Amino acid sequence: MIQGIGASAGIAIGKTFVLPNWEWDLPEQKIDVPDLAKEFERLYEGIRTSKHEIEQIKDELAEVVGTEERNIFDAHLAILNDPVFMNEIQGIIKRQYKAAEVAVKEAIDHFVTMFDLLDDEYMKERAIDIKDVGNRLLKHLLGAPEITLPSDTQPFILVAKEISPSQLAHLNPQHVLGIATVTGSTTSHSAIMARALGIPLVVGLDVDLEELVVTGDRMVLDGGTGVVILNPTTEQIDAYSELQNRHAERQDSLKAIAGLRAVTPDGKEIELAANISSLKELEVALQAGAMGVGLFRTEFLYMDRNRFPEEEEQFEVYKAVAERLDGNPLIIRTLDIGGDKQLDYFEVGHEENPFLGYRAIRISLDRKDLFKTQLRAVLRASAFGSVKVMYPLISSVEEVRGAKAVLEEVKAELNREGKAFDDGIQNGIMIELPAAVSIAEFLAEEVDFFSIGTNDLVQFALAVDRMNEKICHLYQPFHPAVLRMLRTTVEAAKRKGIHVGVCGELAGDPRALPLWLALDVDELSMSSHAILPIKERLLCTTRRDSRELLNRLEACRTAGELIGELEAFKQAVDTGLPSAAPEASDSGR
Numbered sequence: 001m002i003q004g005i006g007a008s009a010g011i012a013i014g015k016t017f018v019l020p021n022w023e024w025d026l027p028e029q030k031i032d033v034p035d036l037a038k039e040f041e042r043l044y045e046g047i048r049t050s051k052h053e054i055e056q057i058k059d060e061l062a063e064v065v066g067t068e069e070r071n072i073f074d075a076h077l078a079i080l081n082d083p084v085f086m087n088e089i090q091g092i093i094k095r096q097y098k099a100a101e102v103a104v105k106e107a108i109d110h111f112v113t114m115f116d117l118l119d120d121e122y123m124k125e126r127a128i129d130i131k132d133v134g135n136r137l138l139k140h141l142l143g144a145p146e147i148t149l150p151s152d153t154q155p156f157i158l159v160a161k162e163i164s165p166s167q168l169a170h171l172n173p174q175h176v177l178g179i180a181t182v183t184g185s186t187t188s189h190s191a192i193m194a195r196a197l198g199i200p201l202v203v204g205l206d207v208d209l210e211e212l213v214v215t216g217d218r219m220v221l222d223g224g225t226g227v228v229i230l231n232p233t234t235e236q237i238d239a240y241s242e243l244q245n246r247h248a249e250r251q252d253s254l255k256a257i258a259g260l261r262a263v264t265p266d267g268k269e270i271e272l273a274a275n276i277s278s279l280k281e282l283e284v285a286l287q288a289g290a291m292g293v294g295l296f297r298t299e300f301l302y303m304d305r306n307r308f309p310e311e312e313e314q315f316e317v318y319k320a321v322a323e324r325l326d327g328n329p330l331i332i333r334t335l336d337i338g339g340d341k342q343l344d345y346f347e348v349g350h351e352e353n354p355f356l357g358y359r360a361i362r363i364s365l366d367r368k369d370l371f372k373t374q375l376r377a378v379l380r381a382s383a384f385g386s387v388k389v390m391y392p393l394i395s396s397v398e399e400v401r402g403a404k405a406v407l408e409e410v411k412a413e414l415n416r417e418g419k420a421f422d423d424g425i426q427n428g429i430m431i432e433l434p435a436a437v438s439i440a441e442f443l444a445e446e447v448d449f450f451s452i453g454t455n456d457l458v459q460f461a462l463a464v465d466r467m468n469e470k471i472c473h474l475y476q477p478f479h480p481a482v483l484r485m486l487r488t489t490v491e492a493a494k495r496k497g498i499h500v501g502v503c504g505e506l507a508g509d510p511r512a513l514p515l516w517l518a519l520d521v522d523e524l525s526m527s528s529h530a531i532l533p534i535k536e537r538l539l540c541t542t543r544r545d546s547r548e549l550l551n552r553l554e555a556c557r558t559a560g561e562l563i564g565e566l567e568a569f570k571q572a573v574d575t576g577l578p579s580a581a582p583e584a585s586d587s588g589r
Contacts, residue, residue, distance in 0.1 A: 002205055004180070006226035007191040010200030011244045012157050012178025013237060016217045018209075019160035019167075025142075026105060030097040039093050043100040046140040047080055053136065054080075071303050072165045072193065075126075078344050079133045085111065101141040108134035128188065132164035157219045159209050168193040178202070178221040180228050182209055202226050254532035258289035262535050264517060268543040271523040272531050273329070275503060282321055285528040289535065292329040292386075294451065294525020295503040296321065298374065299336050306345050308370060314377035322385025329386045331428065331451065331525075332378050334403075335370065336360045336392040355465075360393035365402050375410045382422035390428040390451060395435040400446045403427075430503075432456035437485045440492035450493045451525070454504025458482055476559040477506050483515070483553060483562065490519040501525055510537050511566040514546035515553075541573050 031039055058073050079085055088110060092103035108131060115127035155177045162183040168190055176199055184190060184203030194201040200223030212230060213219070220229040220240045229236055263269040273294035274285030282293065301309050301317060322330050337343055338359020351357040364371040378389050391403045404427055414421055429436070429443060432453035436443060444450065454477060459465065461482055464474045476482070493500035501523030506512045508530030516524060517538075524534065549569050556562040 002228045004202040004226040005204040007186045008194040008201035009224040012221040014177045017156040039100045266542045273525040288531040296332045318381035333390045379421040383420040388426040392430045394429040444496035449499035452502045454506040478562045517546035518550035
């Protein structure tokens with residue numbers, strides 16, 4: 001039994017296929033000066049072919065995964081277009097008279113080594129992307145075949161030192177039971193792809209898998225707990241098979257409640273909505289019983305291309321979503337780029353700390369031409385459904401008033417043009433900065449609704465980058481300070497009579513549900529896969545018990561104490577106790 005990190009939930013039981021490492025037979029001889037031009041032409045042809053191949057992968061994935069996963073391959077295209085990467089390759093050819101494939105291999109090794117030395121998990125994961133792109137380019141330069149997977153239909157568990165997004169894109173989810181890798185993390189592009197494809201994945205197995213495992217060995221893999229069992233006993237196989245069956249039964253039982261109202265036994269109803277970035281994701285959300293879209297991430301319309309989208313393009317997408325929702329609410333968040341979401345065709349310039357830099361509403365208010373184009377599309381779509389507009393990363397009343405002023409300008413333009421729109425369209429803001437929490441009462445006078453973005457709120461409140469492996473343990477969504485910020489925000493909204501929702505990861509965390517019930521939150525917007533589990537818990541959790549729990553939570557001084565109370569409450573609900581009594585919660589501390 002080997003302990004790794006669960007990166008994509010699910011259980012796999014079956015025979016293994018060990019993926020061999022890339023090995024290249026590179027030429028050693030130098031290039032004659034007259035042949036340098038030929039090497040450059042070979043390089044450029046390899047790049048063109050690689051780009052075409054990546055575009056094909058994106059097209060093939062369109063029917064399988066959402067926009068976010070396909071955008072991973074935009075990052076691969078960006079590497080092939082990166083002048084720093086290309087200058088390194090060209091410099092090796094020109095100065096050292098080496099063949100194009102040798103120059104590519106040395107450039108890959110240079111950047112991968114450099115990124116691996118950085119104490120930054122995100123950059124280490126990008127090293128895998130560079131290797132993926134580089135190996136694709138080397139394959140074309142050397143005329144080497146793809147490393148192929150078994151062609152028969154016998155499902156298998158894939159074992160590898162690492163798995164790249166490109167390799168995952170070529171997998172048939174029907175044939176791959178699960179994946180186990182030595183390297184990787186839960187935030188890697190490969191993990192994102194595996195979750196989208198529904199393939200159980202365990203990463204970070206700190207052993208030499210290629211020495212321990214041979215193709216055909218039996219394996220049990222638990223993508224939730226991160227456990228991998230080599231050559232399991234009959235008893236272990238039976239135990240995990242039972243877990244598989246329970247999981248399947250649970251999924252079937254959850255489907256049965258998709259059409260029920262999300263209301264507690266004592267009458268508190270919460271709108272359960274979805275976070276989406278594409279029409280495809282909307283369909284999945286509707287199947288899960290979503291009663292609207294609480295967060296449409298419009299930045300993905302901007303990222304999957306090489307230029308800003310035109311008004312008509314945006315309008316058609318927003319209109320299609322609004323019509324498909326058939327009167328249920330659609331909250332469209334305006335462009336939220338910057339930080340870790342960059343556009344290849346929009347140069348922001350170097351920033352020492354991009355997360356605190358030129359991003360989100362700051363870009364929109366600075367580039368009103370881009371902002372007005374998007375607002376025109378949103379307003380026109382509002383004629384076809386219950387559309388609302390929401391502004392991200394708000395820190396001041398001035399920003400809200402500035403955004404609303406631009407919206408009024410756009411309304412006047414559309415009126416002059418005779419184009420239909422909802423003149424009473426609701427304005428809302430994301431509450432994701434401590435500054436916004438502090439002035440929540442002032443902000444509530446300016447808008448129609450709040451949506452609490454817990455991911456950024458926790459990071460900014462605690463000054464913790466959750467992608468940084470050295471301090472990610474300090475990222476505590478249940479920190480007492482965060483609880484107080486949540487209460488301050490919701491109470492400010494309630495005093496001013498405006499709608500308040502939550503759209504960060506905490507919205508879909510079952511432990512947090514009693515918080516939202518006790519605070520009287522109106523809406524929870526989450527990933528589609530979380531909607532039914534949250535609804536199941538809501539149907540058997542009372543607001544009365546949740547309020548009693550909140551009183552105890554406010555006395556907690558540490559995240560550990562707070563989590564203990566929440567876990568004990570969850571267990572009490574699971575076991576059907578009439579209420580989460582203090583005695584039960586004390587045992588969880």
